[in-house]
Amino acid sequence: MYGLVDCNNFFVSCERLFDPRLNGKKVVVLSNNDGCVIARSNEAKAAGIPMGCPAFKIKEHTDPRQVIQLSARHILYRDLSNRVMKLVGEEVDNLQQYSVDEAFFTLKHKDVDTSHRVMAELVKRIRQYVGIPVSIGFAPSRTLAKVANHIAKKDPRITDGVYWLIRPEAIDIILRRTPIEDVWGVGRRLSASLQSRGIKTAADFVKMPPSLVRSLYSVTLERTQRELMGHDCQIANPVTIAHKTIMTSRTFGKVITSRDEIADAIVSFAERTARQLRDEGSVAGSIMTFVRGDRFREDLPFYSNSCQLALDTPTSDTMTIARQALNALNLIWRDGFAYRKAGVMALDIQRGTAIQLNLFDPDDHGKLRRLMTSIDGINNMYGRRSIKLAPGLQRGEWSPNQNHFNTKSKTLHFYTGMLTT
DNA sequence: TCTGGGGTCCTAGGACCC
């Protein structure tokens, strides 16, 4: 039996917490470059604004003057997410955070009546202490828990935000009402393909022979099918294990043609990537840098390339990683193109303790580690990027546009001026 | 004018080996 707790309209709920005037309005939160809609209030959903909608296309769905558009403040959202998860963790077992606003878990209590009472109280407590509305769904598998959570959110008869999807007859009825494209693990491509075979609902899908699903599609989709039948197939890997890759990338506020500007951005991305490696107690074995043009500008020649370089010794040292990221940039840089996006990725990640010292590496790892710890400590105390490598000193030409911060909200500006997450 | 960022897993196919 799995529980899934999910914050309702999470980013919008966070913004509303600090500006109640947003209540009852069509509110959307925009992605990094004020580009796409990444969160919607119920009112915005009802107006037909789809998830991922480019901001400039909102007018195709509703009167944009009635839509409040806000730049994302991911640091604030992370902070509130941590508070929600702390309260949840006190009442459940095996809490596995799946994303910033949702987590799977198992129950402490065996009997459903006690559990239901505890969970309904938890929903109330999160609302009271953190201010964020959440919903909880229960089912025999994670995929079904997703379905149950959806019902907990949507069905007005569910007054306490908790829904149990357990009885086979109930599961059968619900699956018949679940469009195939709403199933977790069935995206646009797969649902189009399944629909062309006459599979319209989750119930239709469950009736397909599993061997056929596997041969036509993949073991992944077959697992989704078995999960819908109520078998736990561990579809979601626990996110608690360390990351296998860590990436930092941004779309620039405008196209960039200067190599120095891009190098400046790459150093910033490398710094952030290295910091995250250290936070997770990991080291990277190789570093990848990529650059690309603007895929929407047909008037400009398009260029996209990446380069992955191994590190002599796996490390989380900012300077080594930045240096290697710049080496990679030098190998893929081409003059005469307009660049719109770039990024740095750490790969071949291992636990930090597993450092294989390179005999010929002149660096003193102990000294470097102490330096990095000091830098992280200062940045923790005085704000991110108080100390940084020279090339990234100021917000550059490449910084993403974010022009819709809610300056009228009571939120500490602490959460605003910081450069993205 | 304006189209995100950060992940995971699986598969097909090529390189290489005996």
Next chain:
DNA sequence: TCTGGGGTCCTAGGACCC
């Protein structure tokens, strides 16, 4: 006409998620 067979390993790319 006919071009072994069976492995392993790696990578690129596609699909999905939020």
